[in-house]
Amino acid sequence: MNICVIGTGYVGLVVGTCLADFGNHVVCVDSDQRKIDMLRQGDLPIYEIGLSDIVKRNTAGGRLEFSTDLSSAVQDSLVVFIAVGTAPAEDGSADLSSVYAVAEQVGNNMDGYKVVVNKSTVPVGTGTRVTEIIRAQQTTAQDFTVVSNPEFLREGSAIEDFLKPDRVVLGTDDPHAEAIMRDIYRRLSQNNTPFLVTTRETAEMIKYAANAFLATKISFINEIANLCELVGADVRDVAYGMGSDARIGPSFLQAGPGYGGSCLPKDTRALRMKGEQEGYSMQVIDAVIRVNENQSQRIIEKIRRGAGGDLSGKTVGILGLSFKPNTDDMRDAPSLAIIPFLQQEGAHVKAFDPVSAEEAGRFLSEVEFSGSAYDAADGCDVLLVLTEWNEFRDLDFQDIKERMRQPVLVDAKNIYDPAALVAAGFEYYGVGRSA
Numbered sequence: 001m002n003i004c005v006i007g008t009g010y011v012g013l014v015v016g017t018c019l020a021d022f023g024n025h026v027v028c029v030d031s032d033q034r035k036i037d038m039l040r041q042g043d044l045p046i047y048e049i050g051l052s053d054i055v056k057r058n059t060a061g062g063r064l065e066f067s068t069d070l071s072s073a074v075q076d077s078l079v080v081f082i083a084v085g086t087a088p089a090e091d092g093s094a095d096l097s098s099v100y101a102v103a104e105q106v107g108n109n110m111d112g113y114k115v116v117v118n119k120s121t122v123p124v125g126t127g128t129r130v131t132e133i134i135r136a137q138q139t140t141a142q143d144f145t146v147v148s149n150p151e152f153l154r155e156g157s158a159i160e161d162f163l164k165p166d167r168v169v170l171g172t173d174d175p176h177a178e179a180i181m182r183d184i185y186r187r188l189s190q191n192n193t194p195f196l197v198t199t200r201e202t203a204e205m206i207k208y209a210a211n212a213f214l215a216t217k218i219s220f221i222n223e224i225a226n227l228c229e230l231v232g233a234d235v236r237d238v239a240y241g242m243g244s245d246a247r248i249g250p251s252f253l254q255a256g257p258g259y260g261g262s263c264l265p266k267d268t269r270a271l272r273m274k275g276e277q278e279g280y281s282m283q284v285i286d287a288v289i290r291v292n293e294n295q296s297q298r299i300i301e302k303i304r305r306g307a308g309g310d311l312s313g314k315t316v317g318i319l320g321l322s323f324k325p326n327t328d329d330m331r332d333a334p335s336l337a338i339i340p341f342l343q344q345e346g347a348h349v350k351a352f353d354p355v356s357a358e359e360a361g362r363f364l365s366e367v368e369f370s371g372s373a374y375d376a377a378d379g380c381d382v383l384l385v386l387t388e389w390n391e392f393r394d395l396d397f398q399d400i401k402e403r404m405r406q407p408v409l410v411d412a413k414n415i416y417d418p419a420a421l422v423a424a425g426f427e428y429y430g431v432g433r434s435a
């Protein structure tokens, strides 16, 4: 099948590459010439484990191409995936301008029946608006179907998630479009992946509801962690005790600096805004967002305490800048909220991240980037671990202690054993547990 994927970012590139690996002919389109040039030269514009090999295999096999020419890609395809960004607008709602701009171009270039698939995360009703735009832009009337097919992959395990999803959601009431989508995903149904076919509106809502629920689990455990600190309980054991209950489950119950990344912050805000637009106040989501915004302040407070109450003239070393390990994505990373605060209070910030330092440099100023975790600890008054990269899990803390001006560790991800750190001579601050 001929497919084009418009938007070659973290989602579009993975989706397009995996669909090519299923045997389809895929053109990945992007308006960013730099990205397309890199991909044509065999370089990846993003860091995603395992992706490079599959891109190489499919470009070599002639199944995967990269282009800025949206018109030809649409004309040559039966199925057009829209996977452009839906960043937040000023008021927190999803900015749909890229989705609508693509819909216009798809309409302009529609020369026969096509299935237009919305992969981008978009509020309920967007599929209907995309349908209207396409219809209005057509020069000659053509039949088409707009399907909602939300994506649930996670950066850092995107290939695995795409190839082994918990479910595939298809929002359409058109049996012909459904049959084409089922054909595209035939490989997944052969692996017994559950398919949920529902209305387009319901499919659009499922994605927001799923992300909002994950964010709720994180804010919930962070709130419990904050209370644990006051009463002397250990949130890791609380989370284990709670999460062992099959009705609750253990995932997304790790206390920390709050959720970040390209999805949960923007999607919770967009869902709250959608409620407002519909005249309904999303009270749980509102609380989830407020707890999350407060969480980075609690980490700053621990750093301040560790520095003796005043950050002026102190050096803070930060290990990990991306919002989670195994990605270079810096969108809404907690480090971007925390570092400017530390600097405002007069701290000098050093940082090390195995992958995202270059990307982080685009958003941060006056940070001294280090070549290793050990270099980042040199001369520091406080060391903050903010992303749980595997290589930080087993550091030589004797060496680190000798390098630091004061052995103070803020473990924002609770990856160390507090007793061991204290025995090694550190002043230790975790989240939701005491040393």
Ligand SMILES: NC(=O)c1ccc[n+]([C@@H]2O[C@H](COP(=O)([O-])OP(=O)(O)OC[C@H]3O[C@@H](n4cnc5c(N)ncnc54)[C@H](O)[C@@H]3O)[C@@H](O)[C@H]2O)c1
Pocket: 006, 007, 008, 009, 010, 011, 012, 029, 030, 031, 032, 035, 083, 084, 085, 086, 098, 101, 102, 119, 120, 121, 122, 151, 152, 153, 154, 155, 262, 263
């Ligand atoms: N990143 C994730 O983990 C993830 C997971 C599930 C769903 N999503 C959703 O998928 C969508 C895409 O997210 P992403 O992380 O891949 O974003 P991204 O910013 O990495 O990629 C979007 C791409 O679209 C391109 N683009 C924008 N306007 C364009 C246009 N008019 N024509 C052609 N290309 C255009 C941009 O240049 C960019 O390369 C979003 O709605 C997001 O919420 C993301």
